[in-house]
Amino acid sequence: MPSEAQPTRASVAGAVRSFYEQLPFNYHESVESSGEAVRANPVAATYPDLHAELSSGRVKHVLELGCGAGWLTNTLASHYGVHVTAVDFTARALARAREIATRLGVAARTRFVESDLFEFADDTRFELVVSIGVLHHTGDTPGGVRHAASFVAPGGGLYLGLYHAPGRRVFLDALQGLAAREGEEAAFALYRTLDRVHQGDPTLLRSWFRDQVLHPHETQHTLREVVAWFEGAGLKLASTSINRFAALPPQAELLALEQTYAERSRRALEVERRYFPGFFTAFGRRAR
Numbered sequence: 001m002p003s004e005a006q007p008t009r010a011s012v013a014g015a016v017r018s019f020y021e022q023l024p025f026n027y028h029e030s031v032e033s034s035g036e037a038v039r040a041n042p043v044a045a046t047y048p049d050l051h052a053e054l055s056s057g058r059v060k061h062v063l064e065l066g067c068g069a070g071w072l073t074n075t076l077a078s079h080y081g082v083h084v085t086a087v088d089f090t091a092r093a094l095a096r097a098r099e100i101a102t103r104l105g106v107a108a109r110t111r112f113v114e115s116d117l118f119e120f121a122d123d124t125r126f127e128l129v130v131s132i133g134v135l136h137h138t139g140d141t142p143g144g145v146r147h148a149a150s151f152v153a154p155g156g157g158l159y160l161g162l163y164h165a166p167g168r169r170v171f172l173d174a175l176q177g178l179a180a181r182e183g184e185e186a187a188f189a190l191y192r193t194l195d196r197v198h199q200g201d202p203t204l205l206r207s208w209f210r211d212q213v214l215h216p217h218e219t220q221h222t223l224r225e226v227v228a229w230f231e232g233a234g235l236k237l238a239s240t241s242i243n244r245f246a247a248l249p250p251q252a253e254l255l256a257l258e259q260t261y262a263e264r265s266r267r268a269l270e271v272e273r274r275y276f277p278g279f280f281t282a283f284g285r286r287a288r
């Protein structure tokens with residue numbers, strides 16, 4: 001039997017870009033409310049290891065691959081005084097990101113570049129490269145990690161956020177299953193009972209729902225894979241959300257811990273009835 005054609009990086013990019021041109025991810029109703037969200041510094045509370053790195057004084061220049069509507073780039077420029085080069089191929093998201101930068105007075109420290117991240121080239125080596133929620137939408141996550149790592153300076157780091165396998169399965173089965181059986185609005189009705197963070201802004205809530213449930217292309221990964229990709233690119237794991245950003249235990253213990261993700265996901269959705277997207281972060285550092 002002929003097998004289904006595998007999507008290519010180019011076909012994935014085309015579908016993903018037009019998906020986000022309709023409504024970018026994390027897109028607020030207004031520039032003002034996006035600016036308020038940045039002013040609250042979402043990094044400090046959500047990504048303590050990233051906050052520590054940015055507060056260390058080591059980081060002056062950051063590259064963000066897949067910056068979307070710019071919450072992270074604008075947060076870094078506003079709260080940590082760093083210069084950020086930010087790349088994304090969705091023009092509508094970049095337009096919003098630039099408006100927020102201007103509103104917050106950080107336009108001079110941010111450079112937004114409209115490009116496919118795989119085509120982005122720069123001679124600068126950055127003390128920090130970040131890519132959160134992006135590479136699993138490219139059809140080539142390992143290639144994306146290699147490309148991102150190529151911009152990391154000696155002593156610098158790469159901060160990645162990716163969907164977790166099998167931590168994401170329960171959420172996808174429930175929400176995408178409902179969308180397939182009863183339609184998008186039925187799935188949205190369930191989603192809005194789970195996601196209690198983005199309720200106040202209908203555009204924002206819809207943008208999260210679409211991204212989480214209706215996406216044209218996503219893959220899921222494990223810390224075990226990421227550690228191998230990091231090693232192949234000359235990086236060593238420094239911290240991860242898998243053990244809640246604590247000091248790293250022996251690798252076997254850490255990899256055993258990630259096996260509990262599926263059960264944590266099931267409990268969150270079925271018992272606690274709360275949003276658990278099945279997402280993890282990994283921070284890799286290059287030796288000096």
Ligand SMILES: C[S@@+](CC[C@H](N)C(=O)[O-])C[C@H]1O[C@@H](n2cnc3c(N)ncnc32)[C@H](O)[C@@H]1O
Nearest residue numbers: 025026066067068088089090116117132133134
């Ligand atoms: C889920 S959003 C995350 C955006 C941002 N990192 C955030 O946390 O809000 C994924 C973003 O990746 C961008 N993206 C996906 N594939 C890309 C590619 N090949 N080149 C450039 N941008 C890409 C999309 O345009 C979108 O803005």
